[in-house]
Amino acid sequence: MVDVEKEYPQIDIIAVGAHPDDVEIACGGTLAKLADQGHSVAIIDLTDGEPTPGSPDPETRLAEAAAAAKVLGVSKRITLDLPNRRLFDCFEARVALAKEFRKYRPKVVIGFGDRTPMASPDHWQAMQITDAAVFYSRLTKWDETFDHLPVHTIGRQLYYKIAFEPIHKLDAPGSFVHDITDCLDRKLESVRCYQTQFPPAKDYIFDRVRGAAIYLGATAGYGAGELFYTTRAIGTHDMxxxxYPEPRDYSERNLRKTSNVE
Structure with a gap:
């Protein structure tokens, strides 16, 4: 059995995308905020995104991805050797991703949560691959299939939506908005790292990403936010x-209550 604790650092949160730039557009602000809070964060791109219009070679796209990860404070970025434009949910893809989960032992996995009509079909395949890999990661009696990497149970899985795709209720138990007000500019900066994908002629993309974040934030009372769906109902031991997750808001409520009594 491989000693993963010696060979691979434990990562708290892993976000999975089909191509470099998927994760940045969908939840880059959240990853930046988590990194700022001291959590270890990684991104796994299932493909290198090549071939693609505007990019001269895979090395250029990978350099853009590395620069974007640095902007967000992501500690590790992994690119799997799966084919762009021909990404399919198959056994080999599931195993490849599950191996990475077994190596880095995440507490939370975040990935695609729906189809993206009029955009890459790879996104829907990525969701199915991620779902299966989360399951495969914890399966016993399959040692040779996973290079004798020890099993790992992922405690929580979340779904994201690409920022400028239509927003609608997914078939999931719950949803929440994560406040990224302080990290919105870094999210946009990370997307701008992909100069081959978003040249000046596509500057409107940044307005859409910013607009989506402001809209989602407003639904929860924040300056900017990102939407996530859960695979389990959201529960709490303390209603x-x-x-009132922010001490500032709760204390203000108490102050108003005290003032009313007086």
Whole structure:
């Protein structure tokens, strides 16, 4: 059995995308905020995104991805050797991703949560691959299939949506908006690292990403936010802590209550 604790650093959160730039557009602000809070964060791109219009070679796209990860504070970025434009949910793809989960032992995995009509079909395949890999990661009695990497159970899985895709309710137990007000500019900066994908002629993309973040944030009372769907119902041991997650808001409520009594 491989001693993963010696060979691979444990990563708290892993976000999975089909191509470099998927994760940045979908949840780059959240990853930046998590990194700022001291959590270890990684990105796994299932493909290198090549071939693609505007990019001269795979090395250029990978350099852009590395620069974007640095902007967000992501500690590790992994690119799997799966084919762009021909990405399919198959056994080999599931195993390849599950091996990375077994190596880095994430607490949370974040990935695609729906189809993206009029955009790459790879996104939908990526969701199915990620779902299966989360399951495969914890399966016992399959040692040779996973290069004798030890099993790992992922505690939580979340779904994201590409920022400028239509927003609608997914078939999931719950949803929440994560406040990225302080990290919105870094999210946009990370997307701008992909100069081959977003040249000046596509500057409107940044307006769409910013607009989506501001809209989602407003639905929860934040300056900017990113939307996530859960695979389990959202539960709490403390209802007030759930309803008033920020000490500042809760203390203000208490002050108003005290003032009313007086």
């Amino acid at each position: 007030m802590d759930l309803l």
